[in-house]
Amino acid sequence: xxxxxxxxPLRVAIIGSGPSGFYAADYLLNKSNLTVEIDMFDRLPxxxxxxxxxxAPDHQKIKAVTKVYEKIASQPxxxxxxxxxxxxxITRADLQQFYHAVVYAVGAQTDRxxxxxxxxxxxxxxxxxxxxxxxxxxxxxxxxxxxxxxxxAVIGVGNVAxxxxxxxxxxxxxxxxxxxxxxxxxxxxxxxxEHVSVFGRRGAAQAAFTNPEIKELGELEGADCIVYxxxxxxxxxSKAYLALPTTEAKDAKNVTILQSxxxxxxxxxxxxxxxxxxxxxxxxxxxxxxxxIKMVKNVLVLDEKGNVKAIPTDHTETFVVDLVFxxxxxxxxxxxxxxxxxxxxxxxxxxxxVLNEGQTVVGDYAVGWIKRGPSGIIGTNKxxxxxxAESLVTDVKEGVHWxxxxxxxxxxxxxxxxxxxxxxxxxxxxKLDKIEVERGQSEGKPRVKFTDIDEMLRVVxx
Ligand code: NAP
Numbered sequence: 001x002x003x004x005x006x007x008x009p010l011r012v013a014i015i016g017s018g019p020s021g022f023y024a025a026d027y028l029l030n031k032s033n034l035t036v037e038i039d040m041f042d043r044l045p046x047x048x049x050x051x052x053x054x055x056a057p058d059h060q061k062i063k064a065v066t067k068v069y070e071k072i073a074s075q076p077x078x079x080x081x082x083x084x085x086x087x088x089x090i091t092r093a094d095l096q097q098f099y100h101a102v103v104y105a106v107g108a109q110t111d112r113x114x115x116x117x118x119x120x121x122x123x124x125x126x127x128x129x130x131x132x133x134x135x136x137x138x139x140x141x142x143x144x145x146x147x148x149x150x151x152x153a154v155i156g157v158g159n160v161a162x163x164x165x166x167x168x169x170x171x172x173x174x175x176x177x178x179x180x181x182x183x184x185x186x187x188x189x190x191x192x193x194e195h196v197s198v199f200g201r202r203g204a205a206q207a208a209f210t211n212p213e214i215k216e217l218g219e220l221e222g223a224d225c226i227v228y229x230x231x232x233x234x235x236x237x238s239k240a241y242l243a244l245p246t247t248e249a250k251d252a253k254n255v256t257i258l259q260s261x262x263x264x265x266x267x268x269x270x271x272x273x274x275x276x277x278x279x280x281x282x283x284x285x286x287x288x289x290x291x292x293i294k295m296v297k298n299v300l301v302l303d304e305k306g307n308v309k310a311i312p313t314d315h316t317e318t319f320v321v322d323l324v325f326x327x328x329x330x331x332x333x334x335x336x337x338x339x340x341x342x343x344x345x346x347x348x349x350x351x352x353x354v355l356n357e358g359q360t361v362v363g364d365y366a367v368g369w370i371k372r373g374p375s376g377i378i379g380t381n382k383x384x385x386x387x388x389a390e391s392l393v394t395d396v397k398e399g400v401h402w403x404x405x406x407x408x409x410x411x412x413x414x415x416x417x418x419x420x421x422x423x424x425x426x427x428x429x430x431k432l433d434k435i436e437v438e439r440g441q442s443e444g445k446p447r448v449k450f451t452d453i454d455e456m457l458r459v460v461x462x
Pocket of ligand 1: 114157158163201328374376
């Protein structure tokens with residue numbers, strides 16, 4: 001019998017239910033002349049990964065992409081198993097009994113560190129934790145952030161830095177329309193924050209943020225966005241960089257936007273956002289908690305590969321701050337029984353085929369941030385996941401896949417039940433989703449999220 005037919009469907013497990021997992025499912029379910037059954041597992045009861053727990057609460061248009069994922073999940077050969085942890089509730093060896101292949105779509109679950117003195121002082125936080133906290137991610141909801149003092153430094157100028165800065169500087173009215181969780185809304189509404197300095201180690205032309213995000217900072221109701229003209233004048237390295245054919249158009253546009261901010265006169269709004277360029281952190285200072293941050297001024301040099309490098313000068317300055325958010329990127333973490341490249345925080349792979357010491361591991365594929373590192377926007381995952389799923393299909397056609405002893409839909413549910421794993425189906429999630437949206441309607445918000453896993457399980461069981 002041929003694999004991938006109605007009589008013998010190709011059975012694929014996907015670990016992780018964020019965008020990259022759903023795009024892999026989409027490719028496989030829509031491949032012509034191939035019958036595929038997908039089981040998607042997530043350690044959280046809720047699907048959608050960073051769309052729920054990472055995308056900023058005031059970016060509801062971006063979150064609307066979940067409609068596409070709902071459509072994928074509605075296909076009869078797709079099942080969701082939430083609240084199932086890979087490595088404990090179900091292992092790779094278990095999966096080999098039930099599936100022909102596995103796709104890891106687990107993202108990048110921790111933050112990169114700066115490696116400087118004072119990084120662990122009280123009041124120095126990974127931006128990713130703050131994001132998880134204000135989005136009600138069950139792993140981060142217990143954290144606390146002292147927002148009572150006036151001065152904040154954000155290190156890094158990527159889109160996460162933009163999100164964090166915007167949320168810190170938004171007015172209560174701006175936040176009230178979002179699905180930010182209640183405890184974060186109350187903490188931010190009563191916060192004493194007045195001044196947020198955002199530091200990029202390279203220049204305005206090399207900022208990682210995209211145009212809409214820097215525009216939003218200039219449109220906030222209660223905050224002026226301040227840029228110093230001398231920090232957005234293009235130096236020789238930046239001029240040469242912008243002239244390269246490989247440089248993205250958004251970089252020149254970012255410079256234009258920042259230069260327009262530099263020519264503004266602050267209108268006296270209650271909060272200030274200060275965008276600083278060519279400053280690298282040297283040390284976070286304080287007696288037990290953050291009191292200041294020491295920064296060094298950089299000059300820019302264009303190397304022969306077209307990369308602009310920040311070179312420290314001997315000019316340092318110490319800025320008084322009460323809170324530091326380190327927003328220098330996410331980092332992937334290993335999974336049990338899966339090869340891991342610790343320097344880059346990814347599963348080593350070629351076109352999504354996982355490698356172990358240079359050799360392809362039969363049956364294992366990676367998509368999204370655990371495949372390519374934490375880069376790109378949600379849409380970047382579509383071609384990325386399609387590439388890995390195509391590798392999977394090509395391999396299956398060549399007979400390269402796992403040989404499960406129980407390739408049927410009931411065997412896996414029986415195993416989870418026998419282990420007492422209380423899994424959440426897609427219909428269960430839809431029940432939670434409906435309640436969240438209904439709770440939001442009465443408060444004029446898109447939804448009021450469940451943040452506690454036990455509560456979610458209780459509600460589903462009712
Ligand atoms: P990112 O875009 O990679 O930005 C990281 C920032 O940290 C860069 O400015 C980087 O500077 C800086 N940095 C790294 N190491 C540093 C160090 N040692 N000292 C000082 N600065 C350092 O990462 P991200 O902001 O975490 O975002 C991750 C991905 O999610 C991105 O692709 C982003 O576009 C995406 N995202 C998108 C949205 C959206 O679409 N609205 C929202 C959030 C996130 P260099 O450039 O000099 O390395």
